[in-house]
Amino acid sequence: MEEKKDVDLSFYKVRSYSSCLIKGFKLFADNLWTILKSTWTSILLFALCVAVCSFLYRPLARLVFTFADPSSLPYFPQMLFGILLVFLFVVATLASAFFGGQLTVLVRNYVQTGHLQYTGKGRLVKAAMEPSGKLLAFDFIFLIKVAVLSGVFHYFVGFAWWSWFWDVLLILAVFIPYTAFVVSHILDPKACKFSLTSIKDLYKSWGAWSAVFFVSGLFCALCAVFFSMPSFVLLFARSESFFMELGGDLTDLPAAFNVMQLLIVFLSSALSLFLFTTMYFSLLFMYGSLEKKKEEIALYEQEQQRLMQA
Structure with missing residues (x-):
């Protein structure tokens, strides 16, 4: 009973937006080794797929800019080239979804025990299959939803210069509540049900979810761009070498460049x-804060009804 009290005080607690962000970053910093030990397989698989895709840049550029027959490329025959690209994309998508599933397992343990705990690779992989599949399904549903709504709008309106405002508003109006629903459902599938009441609650907390999502997402995006700057420089050098080759300069980059890339x-x-x-x-702690706030509001309303009846 005492353990449940400690968990409630550490997770289910009303917090400000900045507090949710700080708690999320602090939880990440305090448990780097546990997170890495639990998710290193999916991270390595995702990174390997992206690295191999970057290596395919040159034959793909040659195909696009020279309209060459892929079967004439020295790297891959025609069918293998297309199959490999699709295969790498699918594997990278599955790896990123499995990474989210592994994080979800850690988060569920944190909600129950109050700390992140490594449960063993075999047990973790088995437990991560269910949330990973849900994340893939949710992503697929969201893409279909946005494609249908945006497609219907542009079908009747066209592609005017101002029409992209609709796409931005559509993403803001649909993506934020949808992300909140996914996080809530992933963490507690039994408590979060899809209904008109739940949709109304999601839009009531739109500001809270969007604040935490955009601030943390902007930080992650800027860091990703910073980490990717060396990759962009190498890909630029690769593209310059390719265009020089098209101009008649057959001087190629050294073989060590491929390994470095x-x-x-x-x-x-x-x-x-x-x-x-x-x-x-960060979104995890925002969920805990909103759940605690709803619980306090419900208790306050019950107390008001009790006083009125008395």
Whole structure:
């Protein structure tokens, strides 16, 4: 009973936006090794797929800019080239979803015990399958929803210069409540049900979710760009070498450049994905704050009704 009290005080507590952000970043900083030990397989797989895709930049650029037959490329035959790109994209998507599933397992343990706990690789992989599948399904549903709403609007209005405002408003009006619903459902599937009441509550807390989401997301995006700057420089050098080759200069980059490109893109992708944990944890504490606030409002209303009846 005492353990439940400690958990309630540490997680289910009304917090300000800045407090949710600070708690999320602090939880990430205090448990770096536990998070890395639990998610390193999905991080490495995602980073490897991105690194290999960057290595395919040159044959892909040659295909796009020269309209060459992919079967004539020295790297891959036509069918294998397309299959490999699709395969890498699918594996990277699955790896990122599994990364989210592994984080969800850690978060659920944190809500119950008050601290992040490594449960073993076998048990963690088995427990992460369910939230990973839900994350993939939620992403697919969101893409279909946005595509349908945006497609219907542009079908009747067209693609005027001001029409992109609709796309921005659509993302703000749909994405933030949808993200809140996904986080709530992933953390507590039994308590979060899809209904008109839950949708109304999500839009009531739109400001809180959007504040935490955009601040933490902006931080993660800026860090991802910073980590990716060396990769951008190498890809720029790769593209310049390709265009010089089209101009008749057959001087190619040294073989060590390919190894350096693979390593740098691999590291930048791994760090970028790993750092997005801070946004997930910040949204986690916002969920706990809103749940505690709803509980206090419900208790206050019950007390008011009791006093009126007395």
